[in-house]
Amino acid sequence: MTVKTNKVSGSKLLTGIVLSILTYWLFAQSFLNIGPKIQTTFDASPDIVNISVSLTSFVTGVFMVVAGNISDKFGKVRMTRIALVLSIIGSLMLIVSGNVVLLLLGRIVQGFSAAIIMPATISIVNDFFEGDDRQKALSFWSIGAFGGTGLSSFFAGAMATFIFWQSIFILSIILSIVALFLLNKLPESRINKAESNPFDYIGLAIFIIMIGSISFVITQGYKIGWLNAITVILFVVFVICIYIFFKVERVKKAPFIDLDLFKNRPYIGAVIANFLLNTGVGVIALFNMYVQGGLKLTAFQAGLLTLPYLISLLLIIRLGEKSIKRFGAKRAMVIGPIFTGLGVLLFSLTFFDTPVYVVIALIGAVFFGGGTGLFATPALSTAVSTTPPEKVGVASGIFKMGSTLGGAFGIAIMTSIFTGIIESGQSVHSAAGIGFIVGTCLVLCGVLTSAIVIPTRKIN
Structure with a gap:
């Protein structure tokens, strides 16, 4: 691959980027499968363990757009390096002590790290690669993200069973150091200070409250009750914040988020379709x-059943990349979720x-897996290539926040349906079947979004 700098080779840069995003998608996400081991090590209550499992994703979802905005202004390479250091610190907090406070703080630090890494690394790809090389680079980014997710459960179970769970984060630290070394000579790419505007701290505060409230509703509402007073109040806070945010940001010269992004049909279509397709994370949780x-079946056997998802995703993801040049991004973004929906329907x-x-x-x-792989690169390419270069950080932050919140939404909806139907007296088989059908409908809504909202044209 060619890259727009003579200081770092394209393959070296991509390796550093993939290792960076694996710190979240493979390593930090491994907590989903090692809860009992964590509980034993820290002698913690199940509630503390559940909080530690979801805390990283929650922090990531809330602060990802914020981190993308900051990366655009203060430097994407610099922020990626900071994020890798935070990942190392977070991993150390998990393994050096049996203290519950350090456990929770470590998971928060890992969340901040992931929130910075995702939009910053997408922006780096957009800045340093062009044309076909950019599409190829985005494919490898997607392989790191989706491939890490598909492997995390199996990987975590194997490491915790045959070595010890701390080895997961020792390896994460090693790979983070390698990533820092690979990105060491990468020059900074950011907007000039002369072109920068004062940072919008008011917009930042409103946005954090807005996303924090809806994230809590999505991730915790099914546990404490959708009609619980806390859930209802936070949803009302979310709605009020939306109104205030748009009211305040419309009149600002340099808003926290340029609202013109939401007038870009290819971009907003990619964001919504990405949100809906990522509800498939709930399908994986329900399947397990x-x-x-x-x-x-045992947890190990369940992990083996999901391996075809990972294999087909990795095999097909480059096909999605190559289809962009020949057919444009829209076709793969429509056909991919159809296959995904068919898989969920199966x-x-x-019975x-x-x-x-x-x-x-x-x-x-x-x-x-194949449908998801076909969708991944065209969707990410659409979000990046239709956005002005100086806004790619915040735009990719919104795009990946859609992934995080979509996954949380899918888990919440399908888990609630599954549990509710069982509690009503029906069999576990009926409950799962209905949950999967709901998942199919959510994924097919992504098909409709891609077909209706995204215009038919080739994305460069």
Whole structure:
């Protein structure tokens, strides 16, 4: 690959970027599968463990757009290096002590690290690569993100079972140091200070309250109750903040988020479709709950059933990249979620006997992963290439925040449906089947978004 600097080779830069994003998608996300080990090590209550599992994603979702905005103004390479240092610090907090306070602080620090890394590294790709090389680079970015997610559960289970869970974060520290070394000579790319405007701290404060309130509703509402007073109050706060944010930001010369971004049809279509497709994370969570609780498979066996998802995703993701040049991004963004929805629909056939269902689930996982892989690079490319260079950081922050909140929304909706139906007296098989059908509908809404909102044209 060619890259717009003679100080760092394209492959070296991409390796550093992929290792950077793995600190979240592979390592920080591994907490989803090692909760019991964490509880034993820290002698913590289940509530503390649950908080530690979700805390990193919550902090990441809330601060990602903020971090993207800051990266645009103060330097994307600089912010990536800071994020890698934070990842190292967060990992050390998890492994050097059995103190619960350090556990929670470490997860918060990991969340800040991920919030900075994602929009900053996407901006670096956009700045240093051009044309076909940019599409290829974005494919490798997606491989790191989606591939890390697909492997994290299996990887964490294997490391915790055959070595010890702390080894996950020792490896994360090592790879973070390697990433820092690979990005060491990368020159800074940012807007000139003469072109910069005063930072909008009012917009920042309103935005954090707005995203924090809706993130809490999405991630915790199904646990404390959708009609609980706290849930309702925070939803009202979210709505009020939306009104105030748009009212205040419209009249500012240099707003925290340029509202013109939301007039860009390709961009807003990619963001919404990405949000809806990422509700598929809820499908994976529901699938693990069902095959372990309903079919009595072990966690390791459940992880094996999801491996075809990872394999097909990694095989197809480059196909999505190549389709952009020939057909434009829209076609893959429509066809990809159709295959994803078909895979989720196959998961819903829970009325079959276990041996037959396992075969169907393996086929469903192939469709699920392949469709997601076909969608990934065209969606990310659309979001990046249709945005002015000086706004790519905040734009990619919003795009990836859609991924995080979409996943949280999918988990909340499908878990609530699954639990509610079981509590009403129906079987675990019926509950899972209905949950998967709801997941199919959410993914197909992503198909409609791509088909209706995104214009038919090639994205460079």
